[in-house]
Amino acid sequence: MSTTSIKEYFPALNQKIRGKDFTYLDSAATTLKPRSVIEALTQYYTYDTANIHRGAHFLANKGTTAFEDTRDLVANFINAAHREEIIFTKGTTDSINLIAATFGERFINDGDEIILSTLEHHSNIIPWQLLSSRKKITIKYIPIDGNGDLILSEYRKLFTSKTKLVSITHVSNVLGTVNPIKELISFAHTQGVPILIDGAQSINHILIDVQELDCDFYAFSAHKMFGPNGVGVLYAKQTILEELPPYQGGGNMIDQVGEISSTYNKIPHKFEAGTPAIGEVIAFAEAIKFIKAIGQKQISKYDEDLLKYTITKLSPISGLKIIGNPAKRSGVVSFTLENVHSYDLGSILDMQGIAIRTGNHCAQQLMKCLNLTSIARASFTIYNTNSDIDRLADGIRKVKDFL
Amino acid sequence: MTTLQNRINDAISEFSTLENIEDRYRLLITYGKNLPPMEVSLKTDDNLIRGCQSQVWLHATISPSQDKIILAGDSDAAITKGIAALLIKIYSESSPSEILNTKTDFIDKIGIKEHLSQNRSNGLAAMLKQIIFFAYSKKL
Ligand SMILES: Cc1ncc(COP(=O)(O)O)c(C=O)c1O
Numbered sequence: 001m002s003t004t005s006i007k008e009y010f011p012a013l014n015q016k017i018r019g020k021d022f023t024y025l026d027s028a029a030t031t032l033k034p035r036s037v038i039e040a041l042t043q044y045y046t047y048d049t050a051n052i053h054r055g056a057h058f059l060a061n062k063g064t065t066a067f068e069d070t071r072d073l074v075a076n077f078i079n080a081a082h083r084e085e086i087i088f089t090k091g092t093t094d095s096i097n098l099i100a101a102t103f104g105e106r107f108i109n110d111g112d113e114i115i116l117s118t119l120e121h122h123s124n125i126i127p128w129q130l131l132s133s134r135k136k137i138t139i140k141y142i143p144i145d146g147n148g149d150l151i152l153s154e155y156r157k158l159f160t161s162k163t164k165l166v167s168i169t170h171v172s173n174v175l176g177t178v179n180p181i182k183e184l185i186s187f188a189h190t191q192g193v194p195i196l197i198d199g200a201q202s203i204n205h206i207l208i209d210v211q212e213l214d215c216d217f218y219a220f221s222a223h224k225m226f227g228p229n230g231v232g233v234l235y236a237k238q239t240i241l242e243e244l245p246p247y248q249g250g251g252n253m254i255d256q257v258g259e260i261s262s263t264y265n266k267i268p269h270k271f272e273a274g275t276p277a278i279g280e281v282i283a284f285a286e287a288i289k290f291i292k293a294i295g296q297k298q299i300s301k302y303d304e305d306l307l308k309y310t311i312t313k314l315s316p317i318s319g320l321k322i323i324g325n326p327a328k329r330s331g332v333v334s335f336t337l338e339n340v341h342s343y344d345l346g347s348i349l350d351m352q353g354i355a356i357r358t359g360n361h362c363a364q365q366l367m368k369c370l371n372l373t374s375i376a377r378a379s380f381t382i383y384n385t386n387s388d389i390d391r392l393a394d395g396i397r398k399v400k401d402f403l
Numbered sequence: 404m405t406t407l408q409n410r411i412n413d414a415i416s417e418f419s420t421l422e423n424i425e426d427r428y429r430l431l432i433t434y435g436k437n438l439p440p441m442e443v444s445l446k447t448d449d450n451l452i453r454g455c456q457s458q459v460w461l462h463a464t465i466s467p468s469q470d471k472i473i474l475a476g477d478s479d480a481a482i483t484k485g486i487a488a489l490l491i492k493i494y495s496e497s498s499p500s501e502i503l504n505t506k507t508d509f510i511d512k513i514g515i516k517e518h519l520s521q522n523r524s525n526g527l528a529a530m531l532k533q534i535i536f537f538a539y540s541k542k543l
Contacts, residue, residue: 018424341480343456351424359456374456403432403481 006294006383009034013383020353023388023395028173028201028332028379029357030223036286041228044279052278053252053269063278070285071268074233077288078218079209082238087268088276091232092200093123095219096167098234098271099196100127102244103165110136113162115193117142117150118369119172119179122362124198128167142168144369148175148324155184159191166195170202174361174377175324176307176332178206185215194240200224204381205303205330207296210235227287228280234271241267248273299382303331309386310378313393320396323375332379334361340399342374348399354392407497411509414493418513427515431485438488441477452533455526457483461490463537471496472538476530486515486527494534502538507531 007013012032015022024032050059052067075083089095108114114128118141128139142155166188171178181197188195194216199208203220210218217240222231236244246253246264250273255263264270291299310333314320319338337345346358357377360367367373378392421427445462452459457480464473474495476487493509494502510527 341457341483343480344482346456347482348428351428373458402429 007385009036009290010383011035011038017353017355018351021391023354023391025378025380025384025388025392026355026357027204027381027384028224028377030229031204031226031381032383033228034226034287034290036290037226037228037283040283040286041279044282048282049279051275063282066282066285067276067278070281070288073285073288077208077292078233078235079211080235081211084267085210085235085238085241087234087236087241087271088281089219089232089234090230090277091221091223092198092219093127093221093232095217095232095234096124096196096198097127098247099167099217099219099236100131102247102271103194103240104128104131104135105245106243108135108137108164111162112164113138113140113158113160114164115140115142115155115158115166115168117168117179118144118366119148119150119169119175119177120167120363120365121169121173121198121200122364123200124167124169125365137164138162141365144177144366148172148177148326150177150179150184152180152183156187159188159193163191163193166193167198168195169198169200171205171330172324172326172363172366173201173332174334174363174366174375175326176201176329176334177324177326178202178328178330181215182213185213189214201331204291205300207300216240222280222284222287225287226290227284228277230277231280231284238267241271244271246273247271250274294382302382303380306380306384306386306389307331307333310380310389310392313389314378314396317393317396319400323370323372331381332377334375334377336372336375337396337399340403342376344403345376345396345399348402349392349395352391352395352398354395356392407494407501407505410493411505414489415509415512418515421514428482428485431489431515432481433485434488434492435478435481435484435486438476438484438491441475445475446477452526452529455483455529456480457526459483459487459526459530461487461530461533463534465499465541469541470498472499472502472534472541474534478526483526487530490527490530490534497538499538499542502535503542507535 010032013022048059050063052064071083071086074086080086089098116139132139140158142150145151168184170181185195196217197215199218199220204225216237218235220233223229253265253270253273255265321336323334342358346356349356359374446460450460450462452461457478459478461476466473474491476491478484478487
């Protein structure tokens with residue numbers, strides 16, 4: 001598939017915004033959806049509506065099969081050893097909250113410590129702060145250097161006999177830093193500490209092999225990889241999952257229900273209480289097939305080239321400062337424009353049909369560390385082309401004249 | 404002395420001749436540039452409007468004769484400052500009851516709602532709420 005033909009798969013790109021060609025550079029917030037995903041959603045809501053894992057009628061069976069087939073696809077996509085290690089959640093946020101609640105309940109006690117990093121999205125900070133309001137735990141943060149890379153020597157120093165978990169992002173949603181998670185994981189394991197990887201920003205750009213990485217948990221969202229909203233994945237090693245208490249109570253997660261207590265269903269269902277986002281999970285399969293059809297290696301290569309092109313196009317703009325210079329970057333470029341507030345920058349680009357993200361990017365701690373309050377971020381994926389970046393660069397030049 | 408409703412009508416006719424968002428932004432930015440500077444001592448946390456992407460301050464006082472609300476404001480973003488300037492131009496020097504008795508649907512008619520008000524990031528709704536809240540507190 002060439003990129004021009006890839007654009008054809010995304011109906012959203014074939015529209016005018018404010019009378020201008022639409023330039024979408026906010027895929028790190030959410031990706032657009034290919035037609036196959038939209039059609040699968042429509043099919044489910046038009047004809048195939050049924051609840052799953054219960055009932056024996058035709059559509060209930062069809063839905064259950066399609067839902068469970070998605071689980072197989074996801075397991076294969078990240079090379080999980082067992083399909084039962086794939087839990088469907090509402091998104092990355094929900095996946096992390098699940099671990100904070102269950103692992104936190106069972107394995108983290110008063111006086112214990114966990115390790116996060118300065119690069120984390122609020123989704124990987126607040127669940128732990130909530131846990132720390134229930135139990136007296138200490139949260140430690142791996143610092144970053146001036147380029148926006150984690151300082152690994154500091155990381156190693158943070159471990160004590162009280163450390164119970166490391167939870168860290170694979171790719172920073174602000175700086176694009178690709179963390180050396182393989183090293184982070186193996187060091188945590190030498191200390192006997194399990195590790196969760198927030199894959200929200202990596203899943204769309206980097207081939208993930210959870211067995212090779214040997215991470216204990218990996219969390220991501222379907223909507224950031226061409227899939228529907230309301231679906232996320234929590235990968236967790238089977239051995240750990242078996243030991244965790246349930247997250248939420250409700251239908252589907254129980255085996256035998258008594259008046260006082262009940263026994264729970266097997267994994268993964270034990271962690272999937274209530275009716276899930278059935279149509280969305282089924283349509284998520286199409287997103288994975290779409291990625292597979294293009295090829296993850298090709299996607300990574302394409303994204304890398306586009307990123308390089310973006311940096312060469314933006315760097316020469318007078319007054320423009322690219323934030324961070326990590327050793328390895330993926331998917332996003334954040335920047336500021338001298339004497340221009342990023343809100344104005346975003347609004348004036350929007351006026352030209354160019355969508356980027358502005359603000360604090362749900363990473364207030366990182367922003368504080370960078371000494372910034374608001375920045376602009378362009379992010380891209382397979383349907384973007386060099387000409388989108390050219391339009392961005394021209395658009396930014398116009399901002400200065402405008403103000 | 405023009406009344407609040409007259410000033411609203413003026414703003415509607417000024418903005419309604421503009422055809423596109425580009426011209427509306429330009430006009431707002433010009434409004435902002437013409438806004439008298441806000442005293443630094445008024446840029447307090449109390450006067451900071453929460454929830455916007457940019458920092459915007461709005462300060463309201465009542466005139467010694469107790470019949471006019473006087474507004475001052477500023478923002479670090481040019482468009483937001485323009486919105487503040489527009490609201491100040493419209494509402495400042497109005498009486499609390501005038502403010503409370505005048506509909507705020509002019510925002511639709513000015514043609515900036517479509518572009519601005521759904522998104523709390525620019526603080527338009529929050530600024531308007533603050534003005535009305537202040538008017539209400541002075542009327543009690
Ligand atoms: C690094 C990172 N983690 C977590 C999240 C949260 O993802 P979601 O809102 O889909 O739960 C995001 C979303 O922007 C993110 O960038």
